[in-house]
Amino acid sequence: MVTTPVQSWGRVGSWPHHLAPLPHGGGKVLPALEGRTGLAFGMGRSYGDVCLNPEGLLWLTRGMDRLIHWDEAAGRLTCEAGVLLRDIQRLMVPRGWMLPVTPGTQLVTVGGAIANDVHGKNHHRFGSFGDQLISLELLRTNGTRLRCSRDEHRELFLATLGGLGLTGVVLEATLHLRRVEGPWVDAEDLPFKGLDAFFELADASEAGWEHTVAWIDCLSGADVRGIFSRGNMSPEPADAGARGQRRRSMPVTPPVSLVNRLSLKAFNTAYYALGNRRAGRRRVPFEPFFYPLDSIEHWNRMYGPAGFYQYQCVLPRAAGRQGVAELLAEIARAGQGTFLAVQDLWRPATVRPAELSAAGRDAGAGFSGAGRRHARAVRAARPRGDGRGRDAVPGEGRPHAARDVRAGLPRVAVVPGAARPGHRFGVRAQDDGTLTE
Amino acid sequence: MNTQTPQKIAIVGATSAIAEHCARLWMASGGAAELVLIGRDEGRLQALATDLRIRGPGAEVVCVAGDLGSTEGIASLVERACAGRAPDVVLVAHGSLPDQAQCQGDLVQAREALEVNGVSPALFAEAFVARMQQVGGGVLGLIGSVAGDRGRKSNYVYGAAKGLLARYAQGLQHRLVGSAVAVCLIKPGPTDTPMTAALKSRGARLASVEAVAADIVAGMARRRPVIYTPGKWALIMLVIRHLPRFVFNRMDI
Numbered sequence: 001m002v003t004t005p006v007q008s009w010g011r012v013g014s015w016p017h018h019l020a021p022l023p024h025g026g027g028k029v030l031p032a033l034e035g036r037t038g039l040a041f042g043m044g045r046s047y048g049d050v051c052l053n054p055e056g057l058l059w060l061t062r063g064m065d066r067l068i069h070w071d072e073a074a075g076r077l078t079c080e081a082g083v084l085l086r087d088i089q090r091l092m093v094p095r096g097w098m099l100p101v102t103p104g105t106q107l108v109t110v111g112g113a114i115a116n117d118v119h120g121k122n123h124h125r126f127g128s129f130g131d132q133l134i135s136l137e138l139l140r141t142n143g144t145r146l147r148c149s150r151d152e153h154r155e156l157f158l159a160t161l162g163g164l165g166l167t168g169v170v171l172e173a174t175l176h177l178r179r180v181e182g183p184w185v186d187a188e189d190l191p192f193k194g195l196d197a198f199f200e201l202a203d204a205s206e207a208g209w210e211h212t213v214a215w216i217d218c219l220s221g222a223d224v225r226g227i228f229s230r231g232n233m234s235p236e237p238a239d240a241g242a243r244g245q246r247r248r249s250m251p252v253t254p255p256v257s258l259v260n261r262l263s264l265k266a267f268n269t270a271y272y273a274l275g276n277r278r279a280g281r282r283r284v285p286f287e288p289f290f291y292p293l294d295s296i297e298h299w300n301r302m303y304g305p306a307g308f309y310q311y312q313c314v315l316p317r318a319a320g321r322q323g324v325a326e327l328l329a330e331i332a333r334a335g336q337g338t339f340l341a342v343q344d345l346w347r348p349a350t351v352r353p354a355e356l357s358a359a360g361r362d363a364g365a366g367f368s369g370a371g372r373r374h375a376r377a378v379r380a381a382r383p384r385g386d387g388r389g390r391d392a393v394p395g396e397g398r399p400h401a402a403r404d405v406r407a408g409l410p411r412v413a414v415v416p417g418a419a420r421p422g423h424r425f426g427v428r429a430q431d432d433g434t435l436t437e
Numbered sequence: 438m439n440t441q442t443p444q445k446i447a448i449v450g451a452t453s454a455i456a457e458h459c460a461r462l463w464m465a466s467g468g469a470a471e472l473v474l475i476g477r478d479e480g481r482l483q484a485l486a487t488d489l490r491i492r493g494p495g496a497e498v499v500c501v502a503g504d505l506g507s508t509e510g511i512a513s514l515v516e517r518a519c520a521g522r523a524p525d526v527v528l529v530a531h532g533s534l535p536d537q538a539q540c541q542g543d544l545v546q547a548r549e550a551l552e553v554n555g556v557s558p559a560l561f562a563e564a565f566v567a568r569m570q571q572v573g574g575g576v577l578g579l580i581g582s583v584a585g586d587r588g589r590k591s592n593y594v595y596g597a598a599k600g601l602l603a604r605y606a607q608g609l610q611h612r613l614v615g616s617a618v619a620v621c622l623i624k625p626g627p628t629d630t631p632m633t634a635a636l637k638s639r640g641a642r643l644a645s646v647e648a649v650a651a652d653i654v655a656g657m658a659r660r661r662p663v664i665y666t667p668g669k670w671a672l673i674m675l676v677i678r679h680l681p682r683f684v685f686n687r688m689d690i
Contacts (some may be wrong), residue, residue: 023632063454063631066488091465091492124548 006058009300010047011307015054021063024080026171029143033057038141040165042082042109046116047310050164059169061111066171067091075177076134081111081170085295088177093286094238097177100126103319106291111170117162120290121211121231126178130161134174136169145171184234185211188281191272193225195328199321201228208232211289215275217268218331227275234283249297257304441523443470443496447524448507449514449561450531452481454630455580458650460485464493466654469547471497473518474529477505497559505531505557515564521570527577532598538593547594555598559605566609566618574617578657579606581624584664586674589690610662613650619660625649626670 001014018173020038038057045051052058064082070418071077075097079090086106089098102302103118107378112118114136119128126132138160148157192198198214205212209230216226293299300308315323446463448456451474463469472489476482480499490498501517504510518524533549562579569575584592585599606622613620627633629643636643649666656664665671677685 023631024481066484067491068487070491340590 003055004042006044006052007307008047008049008051010309011046011300011303011305013307017050017053017055018057019060020057020059022169024064024066026064026139026169030059030139030141030169031057032141040111040115040169042112043084043106043107045105045112047308051117052114055301059412061109061169070175075179076174077177078172079110079116081109081136083110084108084111085113088175089286092177093180093183096179096181097260098233098286100176100178101129102290103129104291105294106287107294110173110175111165112172114161114170115163115165121213124206124212124367125210133161134176134177134352136160137171138169138174139171140168170253171429180233182238183237183286184236184238184283185231185286186229187211187229187280187284187289189279190228190230190274191276191279192228194223195321195325196224196304198224198228199249202269205230216328217269217272219265221332223270223329227272228281231289233283236283248295250299250301253301254304257308258302259308270415284316316355330372390395440531443468444525445469445471445473445522446526446528447473447474447565449475449527449529449558451476452478452485452560453518453530453532453654454646455625455628455649456528456530457485458646459488459530459653461492462650462654463526464489464496467493467495469493469496471499471521472501473501473524475501475503475514477503479501479545482658483561508560511557511560511564515561515568518565519568523572523575524565526574527565527569528580528653528657529561529578530580531558531563532580533540534592534635535595537590537592537594544634550594551598551601553596553598555601558602560610562602562605562620566613566620569618570613570616575620576621576657576660577609578621578653579622580653581606581622583624583626583674585624585668587678587685591690602603606662620659621657621664623664623666624670624674625652625653625666628674638690 002018004019005014006017010394018033018036018075022030032038033056036056037053039051039053039058040061041053041058045172061082064080065084065087067077067079067083069078071078075427077092079088084106085102085108088110089102089106092098095300099120101120101122103113103120104133108118114133117128120126135152136146136157137148138148138153138156140146148154148156148160158165160170177194188203191213192201198216202212202214205228209232211231212228213230214226214228217223218224220226233387257381288295446460446469449461450456451460460472460474462468463472474482474486474489479500479502482502486498486500489496495648498548501514503514503517505514532554533550535546536553540547540550558579562577564688565577569577579602581602582595582599584596585601585603588600590598603624605622609620610622624646627641627643628646629635629648632645633641633643644667652666652668653664656666665674680688
């Protein structure tokens with residue numbers, strides 16, 4: 001059988017895969033290949049390799065993109081797992097509803113958002129994608145279909161949230177939407193200098209602002225500068241002024257990365273100056289505010305043929321100040337071109353990781369603990385050293401699986417008897433819906 | 438199509454991916470007051486209708502299931518689709534991509550491929566055009582294929598059926614000059630749909646179905662007689678059609 005090369009969003013390599021598009025409803029059983037594992041694949045927007053399964057099967061979910069039920073009174077939407085978050089937003093925002101939690105791109109599938117339990121700039125208010133998920137339907141490799149929620153097949157539900165597709169293929173999901181008046185965000189940009197100023201802004205914004213995010217100029221040395229952005233959904237209703245984003249494209253992959261020390265210095269200086277100039281409050285449509293990079297198709301090509309790595313971790317609040325300083329020092333020491341360093345604020349962990357650990361497991365990427373700060377650092381053109389250097393998570397922080405290619409995370413789907421042993425999660429879902437180590 | 442006045446739209450082969458995405462665009466633009474989904478399988482039509490009703494709550498969505506292959510089936514489906522009034526917009530989108538090698542070895546399969554992709558859509562077009570002429574207007578889109586532009590060894594059974602549609606559309610267009618009914622021949626290149634899943638698993642580069650649907654909806658609104666989508670195929674097929682035979686016959690396509 002012929003294989004097709006597939007890349008993840010980081011484009012650091014391309015590996016052969018057997019592709020199997022899934023029909024509406026997922027079909028009766030998942031396509032199987034003797035001796036190969038399979039993994040659900042949506043938009044391939046994971047930076048690292050969690051969405052890949054080299055030499056194995058990829059079950060393409062993008063064709064499963066139908067809406068199944070919309071309960072306007074309860075604000076509940078049931079849809080197939082291949083529906084894009086963008087399609088939900090564009091359909092529902094004009095009607096006064098919105099997904100409460102979306103990541104920095106809306107070009108991901110509902111299934112991918114569940115598998116990675118994605119979060120946005122409003123984590124301290126709404127938590128992660130899983131907090132808005134009411135139930136899901138899972139197709140296992142033995143052909144069983146299970147409806148999973150916090151009440152039904154609870155363990156499997158929790159393991160599927162952020163489970164990187166290892167429990168089976170999510171066929172459909174029921175989500176809570178939130179009410180919004182219109183498509184506008186009341187945003188404010190505040191330039192800052194120094195980490196103390198940043199943490200003061202972050203603390204001061206926690207109560208009154210739903211969305212908080214900061215860009216830090218990693219080349220600005222010890223006295224870091226950056227721009228703190230915060231926003232709330234505006235009470236202004238929709239009008240004819242609200243449009244979709246204008247899309248540009250990176251049409252080709254340049255032979256070398258356009259993100260290097262030279263261009264970066266110029267970019268950061270210009271970006272800071274621009275931020276400084278438009279500092280203050282403004283009313284903007286939600287799409288460019290939430291998903292700035294979605295307006296540039298294939299922006300990942302900017303890093304050239306070698307691709308890029310992204311690194312992200314969550315830090316405990318108490319260790320935040322020290323941890324972020326250490327991260328920035330490490331970035332400066334490595335001298336790598338770091339395009340973007342972003343900080344979001346995280347709220348205390350939700351029920352999920354606690355449940356998993358209560359069940360006797362360490363889920364690896366479980367962001368447990370109270371009140372953590374979350375540093376998304378480093379969209380670097382190359383990894384430090386061999387890419388497997390010492391762990392850059394200071395203190396007791398945790399890295400982010402969907403972004404990290406260094407973690408050597410498992411690429412295992414639950415094909416009975418075919419799952420690779422010894423993967424880091426140490427969790428394997430059995431076909432009866434229970435979990436074992 | 439005028440998006441200001443919501444219209445009655447009928448789609449034959451409505452569960453095909455290209456047709457489904459056209460329907461979504463018509464629903465999103467508010468251009469459809471009534472949508473008639475025509476297909477073989479009532480259950481699959483209903484699942485599609487559920488999705489479209491959520492996308493366009495203002496429009497009435499009706500499913501009409503029946504036999505797309507027989508003359509009586511086609512006549513009956515068109516009659517039911519025209520209940521109340523004839524549609525303003527019709528898209529004839531059904532078809533299936535046969536395996537060329539199997540068709541060569543099995544005349545039954547070859548015949549079926551010719552009928553499903555050529556004869557049946559042509560008869561639907563004939564029947565709908567008659568209804569639209571009676572009410573004095575409308576646009577009919579007929580999905581052909583770039584494969585219909587020149588016979589190639591890798592898929593000439595499918596290509597011949599689609600070529601039949603090209604001639605049929607041409608004849609209808611000639612007949613309808615001066616009338617308010619327009620016929621658009623749509624020629625998609627290889628598109629990423631379940632029909633081409635086998636191509637995709639072999640690594641073929643396919644156009645996105647969203648982009649193809651957008652071209653079709655826009656092209657039909659402008660009543661373009663021939664719609665290549667993506668647009669680059671107009672150029673590619675211009676070259677392919679005009680290659681001298683001695684060059685063409687050496688190509689492994």
